[in-house]
Amino acid sequence: MISFGADRPRRRPNLTPMIDVVFLLLVFFMLASRFGVDRAVPLSLPGSGGSYSGPPRLVELSAEGLRLNGRAIAPEDLAAALTALMDSPTDAIVLRPQDGADLQALVVLMETLGAAGFSRLVLVE
Numbered sequence: 001m002i003s004f005g006a007d008r009p010r011r012r013p014n015l016t017p018m019i020d021v022v023f024l025l026l027v028f029f030m031l032a033s034r035f036g037v038d039r040a041v042p043l044s045l046p047g048s049g050g051s052y053s054g055p056p057r058l059v060e061l062s063a064e065g066l067r068l069n070g071r072a073i074a075p076e077d078l079a080a081a082l083t084a085l086m087d088s089p090t091d092a093i094v095l096r097p098q099d100g101a102d103l104q105a106l107v108v109l110m111e112t113l114g115a116a117g118f119s120r121l122v123l124v125e
Contacts, residue, residue: 062098079116
């Protein structure tokens with residue numbers, strides 16, 4: 001008969017390295033994730049929400065600055081100039097970013113107009 005030697009007791013696997021890896025991954029994903037709510041900018045689609053009425057209210061944003069109906073305007077004067085062109089704060093304001101316009105500048109412009117009470121902003125290409 002062939003003898004293979006004495007039976008050894010089975011070793012239990014060491015789980016310490018696997019637990020270390022799990023904790024490292026947990027810490028990594030906790031540090032890499034963002035906790036909080038992303039903010040959304042409310043926009044109206046062109047052609048939605050009724051018809052356009054009143055004088056034109058086209059705000060163009062370019063790398064050089066702002067233009068209201070084709071005329072250059074300072075950002076701090078924009079709300080007052082738009083108020084003069086509107087019958088009510090729910091009238092549509094058309095925003096058109098030009099090539100080279102900064103996205104953050106567009107978001108700041110939209111937040112500024114929203115804070116000034118203009119609720120219907122339409123973004124076009």
